[in-house]
Amino acid sequence: MELLTQILIILIKVVSLTFLVVLPLVPISVYFERRFSAIIQDRVGPNRVGIPLTLFGGKKDWSFFGLVQPMADGLKLFLKEDFTPTHVRKSFYWLAPALTVIPALVTVCVVPFGSSISIGEREIPLVIADLDVGPLFIFAISSLTVYGITLAGWSSNSKFPFIGGVRSTAQMISYEICLGLSIIPVLLYFGDLNLSNIVEYQAEHGWLLLPFWGHDADHTLASKLIFWIPAFIAFLIFTISIFAETNRMPFDLPECETELVGGYHTEYSSMKFAMFFMGEYAAMVIGSALIVTMFLGGWSLGFGADEWIKDLSIAGVGIGGLVHLAIFMTKLVAFILFFILVRWTVPRFRYDQLMRLGWVIFFEAALINIFLAALIIAAPELKIVSTIIGAVLLVVVSAALIWVLKVSDKKSAPNSGLLGQN
Numbered sequence: 001m002e003l004l005t006q007i008l009i010i011l012i013k014v015v016s017l018t019f020l021v022v023l024p025l026v027p028i029s030v031y032f033e034r035r036f037s038a039i040i041q042d043r044v045g046p047n048r049v050g051i052p053l054t055l056f057g058g059k060k061d062w063s064f065f066g067l068v069q070p071m072a073d074g075l076k077l078f079l080k081e082d083f084t085p086t087h088v089r090k091s092f093y094w095l096a097p098a099l100t101v102i103p104a105l106v107t108v109c110v111v112p113f114g115s116s117i118s119i120g121e122r123e124i125p126l127v128i129a130d131l132d133v134g135p136l137f138i139f140a141i142s143s144l145t146v147y148g149i150t151l152a153g154w155s156s157n158s159k160f161p162f163i164g165g166v167r168s169t170a171q172m173i174s175y176e177i178c179l180g181l182s183i184i185p186v187l188l189y190f191g192d193l194n195l196s197n198i199v200e201y202q203a204e205h206g207w208l209l210l211p212f213w214g215h216d217a218d219h220t221l222a223s224k225l226i227f228w229i230p231a232f233i234a235f236l237i238f239t240i241s242i243f244a245e246t247n248r249m250p251f252d253l254p255e256c257e258t259e260l261v262g263g264y265h266t267e268y269s270s271m272k273f274a275m276f277f278m279g280e281y282a283a284m285v286i287g288s289a290l291i292v293t294m295f296l297g298g299w300s301l302g303f304g305a306d307e308w309i310k311d312l313s314i315a316g317v318g319i320g321g322l323v324h325l326a327i328f329m330t331k332l333v334a335f336i337l338f339f340i341l342v343r344w345t346v347p348r349f350r351y352d353q354l355m356r357l358g359w360v361i362f363f364e365a366a367l368i369n370i371f372l373a374a375l376i377i378a379a380p381e382l383k384i385v386s387t388i389i390g391a392v393l394l395v396v397v398s399a400a401l402i403w404v405l406k407v408s409d410k411k412s413a414p415n416s417g418l419l420g421q422n
Contacts, residue, residue, distance in 0.1 A: 027070030099148030164263030
């Protein structure tokens, strides 16, 4: 009986957190993007599609600010002709969209959406699978997305989709390295790979980027503020790498319309194209959730209020987890709006700039940041002389690396004699 209860609880969490929380965020994010871009560009945006009450005898249609627009878009894509070109490799052509959207949804299972809900004597954590290797699981599963995009370009048997797939392969693999390196200082600081434990730590001792409460002998304000420097560097590298990993502007070169017609999904239509669309926005949601969890406290409200929230109950049912879920969703929506703001503000990179940023700047900066974080964490256990020697070596190596990069970037002046002869 206990086993059946556990299976039922897991199924309820899978359905509720994946299909009632994350998936609805995809069309909502599309609506936010269209409305937000309209505000930035001084347009109206979608505000007409609604419930046609006049067809049923009403005096006026109910537009409700165009919130029914995502449903209309989904219905249109679902009813469009599902056309498969004759020249494609059909098995891989059909497999590619699934490989794009499914990994983004599987990674949801390790994200803690809130603290536990208590029903009687039973504590139900608002996480599907509380793994001790949460970030590694997310990186391992989300890296499978590149296979879907690559197969989509290759199986289309067309020049421009193939170029888009190759571009995406190089881009996503490059920035996966930056993602993995940038998060190491964070994991060194928490000393844990369990995302639920990381959020609990931040609830008690302050968010990684807002460490202003929960001080004690082992977690002084001074030590937190010193570590804030490598934490903020990790946050910048990780956030920008998430933009590149999800193919969002200004890193949408695998599908940039001005150069590649439509990129790797040019030959796709109907729901196959919609699955690529869903995969991009689902990856954006999961990337935002991971950033909020690692750097901004996850479901924590902060400032010592989380213990009080955990004790909230109605009719003997602890609802603190639901309050924390609302807090987490608020942070998540705010970061999604930040994603949208960046897309409509920053111009697209050139491809050489994209690769240089990943390999020449972020890769080296992330490595230096790892040593900086390790030195700060180990400083209380080291002697003063050892700490000073480590700091000097870090400064010397960083300066030498910056000098090498500057020298390698110098461009030779054009040969005026040859230009004159021509």
